[in-house]
Structures are given as C-alpha cells and as structure tokens.
Amino acid sequence: MSKTNLEIIKKIPSVDLILQDSYVKKQEEKDGREKTVQNIREVLVDFRKKILNGDITDEKMISISSIVEQLKEIERKMSNRKLRQTINGTGIVVHTNLGRSPISKKILDDSLKTIENYCNLEFNIETGKRGSRHDHLRDLLVQITGAEDAIVVNNNAAAVLLILSTFSQDKEVIVSRGELVEVGGSFRIPSVMEQSGAKLVEIGATNKTHIHDYENAITPQTSLLMKIHTSNYKILGFTKSVSGFELKDIGERYDIPVVEDLGSGVLIDLRKFGLSYEPTVQDAVKQGIDIISFSGDKLLGGPQAGIIVGKKKYIDMMKKNQLLRALRVDKVIISLLYNTLRTYLNEDNAVAEIPILKMLSEKPETIKERAQGLKNLLDIPEDIADISIEECLSQVGGGSLPNEFMESFALTIKPKSTSVNKLESKLRLGDYNIITRINEDKIFIDLRTIFEKDIEKIASELKKYLN
Ligand SMILES: *Cc1c(COP(=O)(O)O)cnc(C)c1O
Numbered sequence: 001m002s003k004t005n006l007e008i009i010k011k012i013p014s015v016d017l018i019l020q021d022s023y024v025k026k027q028e029e030k031d032g033r034e035k036t037v038q039n040i041r042e043v044l045v046d047f048r049k050k051i052l053n054g055d056i057t058d059e060k061m062i063s064i065s066s067i068v069e070q071l072k073e074i075e076r077k078m079s080n081r082k083l084r085q086t087i088n089g090t091g092i093v094v095h096t097n098l099g100r101s102p103i104s105k106k107i108l109d110d111s112l113k114t115i116e117n118y119c120n121l122e123f124n125i126e127t128g129k130r131g132s133r134h135d136h137l138r139d140l141l142v143q144i145t146g147a148e149d150a151i152v153v154n155n156n157a158a159a160v161l162l163i164l165s166t167f168s169q170d171k172e173v174i175v176s177r178g179e180l181v182e183v184g185g186s187f188r189i190p191s192v193m194e195q196s197g198a199k200l201v202e203i204g205a206t207n208k209t210h211i212h213d214y215e216n217a218i219t220p221q222t223s224l225l226m227k228i229h230t231s232n233y234k235i236l237g238f239t240k241s242v243s244g245f246e247l248k249d250i251g252e253r254y255d256i257p258v259v260e261d262l263g264s265g266v267l268i269d270l271r272k273f274g275l276s277y278e279p280t281v282q283d284a285v286k287q288g289i290d291i292i293s294f295s296g297d298k299l300l301g302g303p304q305a306g307i308i309v310g311k312k313k314y315i316d317m318m319k320k321n322q323l324l325r326a327l328r329v330d331k332v333i334i335s336l337l338y339n340t341l342r343t344y345l346n347e348d349n350a351v352a353e354i355p356i357l358k359m360l361s362e363k364p365e366t367i368k369e370r371a372q373g374l375k376n377l378l379d380i381p382e383d384i385a386d387i388s389i390e391e392c393l394s395q396v397g398g399g400s401l402p403n404e405f406m407e408s409f410a411l412t413i414k415p416k417s418t419s420v421n422k423l424e425s426k427l428r429l430g431d432y433n434i435i436t437r438i439n440e441d442k443i444f445i446d447l448r449t450i451f452e453k454d455i456e457k458i459a460s461e462l463k464k465y466l467n
Contacts, residue, residue, distance in 0.1 A: 091446025094398030111335040147309035153327040159293035159306030168198035171223035176209035179228040244287040257290040265294020301354035302340035377459035
C-alpha cells in the first residue's frame with residue numbers, strides 16, 4: 001500500500017511543469033514568480049499529505065488541472081480577504097462590521113484637493129507661521145455644537161482615554177453602576193479607566209442611582225463626575241438615573257468638572273425622523289456639561305474620529321497632554337470630518353449629503369419603490385424562486401437605539417433550485433459581496449441600506465446565481 005502511495009507521489013507534476021499552465025502564467029505575471037511558486041508548493045505539500053493519508057488514491061486526482069483548481073481556490077480566498085466594497089442588504093444603517101458610515105462622493109470630492117496636495121494642516125496662511133491642526137475642526141465644532149472649544153482624536157475610546165489621563169491619573173472618577181458600558185467587546189469603561197490610571201468609584205445600584213449617591217461618594221480625591229450614555233442597552237422598569245443637568249449642578253456645588261461620554265454623538269434630533277430621542281451634543285452643551293466626547297463615525301456620519309467639545313480651560317489642559325500626540329488624527333481624517341461637519345451648518349444639507357442620515361430619514365414608501373425597481377429588473381421564473389417585496393424592520397446599529405426598529409421594505413427570495421444558505425454565500429462571495437439576512441428560510445435584502453447605484457449589480461448577481 002505504502003509503495004503505491006509513493007508511486008503516486010512520484011507522479012505529482014513538477015513545479016516547472018505547472019508553471020507552464022496558462023492560468024498559472026497569468027498569475028505569475030500578476031503576483032511575480034516567488035509568490036506563484038510559493039502557492040504551488042503549498043498545494044503540492046497538501047497533495048502529498050492527502051496521498052500519504054490515503055485520501056488521494058488515483059493519479060488522475062493530481063493532474064495539472066486539479067492543481068490549478070486548488071491554486072484558484074487560494075487566489076479566491078486571498079482576494080476575499082482584501083479590503084473592498086460590500087453591498088449592505090442587512091438594513092443595519094451604522095454597521096460596525098461593514099465600516100460604519102459610508103462617506104458620500106461629494107464629501108470625498110471636497111476633501112480630495114487637501115489630501116492629494118500639500119495643505120495648510122499646521123500652517124497659518126495669514127501669518128506665514130506655524131499653525132495648529134486642531135484649529136480647522138475647532139471653529140466648525142464650536143459653531144455647530146455651541147461649545148466653547150473642541151479637539152479631535154482617533155476615536156471615542158481615545159477621547160475617553162485622553163480625558164481620564166488628563167484629569168484623573170491616580171484620582172477618583174465617580175460613575176453610576178448602571179452606566180458601566182461595554183461597546184463591541186473591546187471597549188469597556190472600567191478597563192479604559194484602569195489603562196488611564198484613574199480610579200473608578202462605582203455608585204448606586206444597577207437600576208437606580210440618586211443625586212445623593214454622587215454626593216456621598218465625593219472625596220478630596222474626586223477628579224471627575226462622569227456620565228456615560230448607555231447607547232447600546234436600556235435599563236427598563238424600576239429605574240432612576242441622574243440627568244446631565246442635575247449632575248452639572250452637583251459638579252458646580254463641589255467644584256468638580258462633569259464629563260459625559262455620549263457615544264454616538266448625534267447632531268440632529270432624531271425625533272424628526274420618527275425615531276426616539278437620542279441625546280444630542282447640543283443638548284449636552286446646553287446642560288452645561290464641561291467635557292463631552294462622542295464618535296465621528298456613528299450617527300454623525302463621518303470618518304472614524306473621537307470628538308471632544310467643552311469648556312476652553314479643560315480642552316486647553318488636554319492639548320498639553322503628551323498622549324494627544326499619539327492619539328491625533330491626520331489630514332485625511334481632518335479633511336473628511338471637516339467636509340462632513342460643514343454640511344451640518346444647514347441641517348437639510350446634512351440630511352441630503354450624509355448617507356446614513358439619508359437612510360435614517362427615508363420614508364418606507366420610498367424604500368418600497370426602490371425594492372420595486374429591483375424586482376422589476378429580475379425576470380425569474382416561479383419554478384426557480386419565489387421573489388416578493390415584504391415589509392421588514394431596519395435597525396440604526398452602531399450600538400445606538402438598540403430597541404428601535406424602522407419600518408422598511410425588503411426584496412425576499414425563496415430559491416427553489418438551490419438552498420437559501422447556498423444563495424446567501426454566493427451573494428456574499430460573488431463579485432459584489434452582497435451581505436444579506438436569512439429569515440424564515442428566505443433571503444432578505446433590506447432596501448433601506450442599498451444605494452440606488454447598486455440596484456443593477458444586485459439584479460445581475462441574483463440572475464447569475466438563480467438560473
Ligand atoms: C461607541 C461608543 C464608544 C466607542 O467609540 P469609538 O468611536 O468606537 O471608539 C465609547 N462609548 C460609548 C458610550 C459608545 O457608544
């Protein structure tokens with residue numbers, strides 16, 4: 001038996017011979033000889049193992065064409081790992097796994113000139129002297145939020161780290177037990193506190209925290225009173241939390257700054273879109289909160305960033321923290337955020353130009369029309385699949401408004417010629433990486449998160465895999 005195994009191994013084509021194959025030649029032109037030979041060797045090692053294990057017993061299974069098939073598989077796997085566009089059919093608007101907020105072409109175009117050329121990132125054009133990278137966004141943020149001053153860092157986690165490291169090293173920070181959030185598994189308030197050197201003082205019970213709980217916990221070591229927006233969960237029932245307004249009152253009486261991590265950092269009152277109230281940055285400023293932090297790529301709809309707004313004396317202290325250098329953002333982010341924020345000077349403009357705001361504000365009827373448009377492009381016989389338009393529920397996502405669903409419409413596909421799981425994976429692995437949901441043994445493509453420009457692509461993929 002082992003002899004026949006060895007005989008088969010001897011029949012494995014040589015690397016040189018495999019390199020003569022037309023597909024392999026093309027790969028060599030694209031990837032270079034070294035990489036191509038490495039892939040071939042990987043396949044051959046695998047084949048040898050299979051022969052020795054007795055999984056391959058026929059020398060036909062080690063032909064050049066079956067080796068090429070394996071090489072194609074490697075290529076396919078590698079290319080699926082590349083960063084690329086996906087089509088979001090999940091109806092989750094701020095989808096963290098799918099890059100949170102898409103940026104509009106207009107905002108990208110507006111940013112292009114600063115990014116592709118030299119720019120005045122740290123140069124004051126009027127004086128001809130050195131300027132500060134923080135000034136560009138500062139003026140806009142002050143204008144939009146009403147705060148005294150602002151600074152931008154890498155993300156909201158970095159913002160919280162900067163705040164705590166500036167004000168609370170080896171000092172106490174008072175936080176309500178009901179607000180000790182974990183976001184996406186990798187950001188936990190208690191862990192960030194530990195990292196910053198701050199001492200967490202937990203107060204209240206999970207469901208109730210009173211004003212006197214804060215007051216009783218204040219010591220000479222208290223550096224901050226911190227409020228965290230529980231963006232991704234809600235405590236319901238017998239509950240009590242202290243409002244930003246009340247907290248600010250305590251802060252003033254004891255002369256301790258009050259900080260709020262707002263999470264999403266929405267700049268428009270979402271009730272206008274029929275959603276629940278999500279605390280806006282402007283409202284937190286109006287309540288007098290001294291330092292407010294939020295994300296740039298959640299409900300704000302910009303690039304990844306952490307924005308801190310608040311009293312000038314506190315922002316100035318953070319600007320002097322050496323950590324800021326490690327957390328600062330580059331001209332690409334500054335420019336994209338700048339052009340995103342500019343649209344907020346006129347709210348209608350923001351809703352028209354920021355993709356996630358457009359999606360959140362879209363009426364179900366309009367979504368239904370888009371679903372109909374997609375359905376019209378398909379001409380799939382009934383024996384291949386049942387295709388219809390159904391009501392469904394979209395979600396805000398990004399850990400915001402967890403209990404909130406928006407009425408929407410989906411194209412649903414119940415395939416008859418293939419299984420629903422196979423179709424889902426074909427759409428996902430295909431040319432356009434369409435991400436869908438499976439529900440009641442049907443594929444759901446929620447049209448709320450689908451751009452008009454992608455409708456034809458979805459239609460052509462569906463036709464390809466359903467026939
Ligand atoms: C999302 C979130 C964060 C983390 O923000 P990133 O910008 O993802 O770093 C922190 N705090 C709260 C309350 C959040 O919702």
